[in-house]
Amino acid sequence: MAINLSKGQKVDLTKTNPGLTNIIVGLGWDTNKYDGRNDFDLDSSVFLLNGSGKCNSEADFIFYNNTSGSNGAVVHTGDNRTGEGDGDDEQVNIELTKVSSSIEKIAFSITIHDADSRGQNFGQVNNSYVRIVNADTQEELIRYDLGEDFSIETAVVVGELYRHNNEWKFNAIGSGYQGGLGALVSDFGLN
Template identity: 35%
Template sequence: MATKIVRKGKGIRLKEAAEQKLSKIKIGLGWEVRRGGQLDLDASVFMLGEDGKLPGDEFFVFYNNLESPDGMVKHRGDNRIGDSEGDDEEILLNLPFISPVVKELVFIVSIYDAKNRRHNFGNLDEAYIRVLNLENQYEVLHYDLDADFGDDTEVEFARLVREDDGWRFIPTGYGSKIGLQGYVDKYIPEL
């Protein structure tokens, strides 16, 4: 079985991509910094409810909150230099047991302190997101971000959307300059 290479906006059901129902997966995110550069990129997951908002602050999984309240989404920690082989940051998911209030997961990669350090995604040569089946370590899906994000300081890599019988992976590749706090503000419910 070959890895499915996906394109921006072309969603695929995980069970179709894997040719079986998936339960425990790893979302691997990676990037290469241009020669001579150094960036601290951070992966974050926004676990959204039916209304497109966080059900609570604890459903924002990132370097200061490494686990969702149900324990089914776990961030493996911050890689501050991103120069290792393989995935630079990893998020583990146990799909069948993610809280039923969660309808969508949004995967954002942001540059730490980008504005003050004058860093942006134009400093990257490559970036990707991939899905691995943890039971057999098989790479199910792979999406290379082929866009040039120039002066963007964060990128939405992909979304996982809950469906009646599983999850759909949608590679998005949207860049922005709103900062990680901008995403927090976007997904926090209004009082």
């Protein structure tokens, strides 16, 4: 049975699930059907971070145009341009034991493509979540539902995996940003 997290909660991932090596990080969302002016295109991105909380290079920014990082240990499965349907809208596969030792954190975000020009923000998005699934058994281990706490934000860091005493843990962050993907890329040390 999955552990449901609240904003700011941290939980052991590998310590409480011995032998866990392959996970799927699923991200999902729905958009406000009453907006109607423009189509929404939300995107998930992954930032592989060093001990300073920064990417070592552009190769550590994983998204629909750079789908693999850390020598194939982290793989984005592709862009869902509509968000239609049930279940995960986008997924990231991670082989925890193969993640480079220089990577201390793996941050997951959701951004709205062309949010400013389309007049869109996370106040028009609901049912956003991140979940971690054991890739071998398909068992959902962790789930964090973001809630409806956002208004003018155009990007959200939903959570992060991080190393602690040779184990992986998950932190439910739920931190919104204005400035979309560009603000996140800059915060994580890239141009």
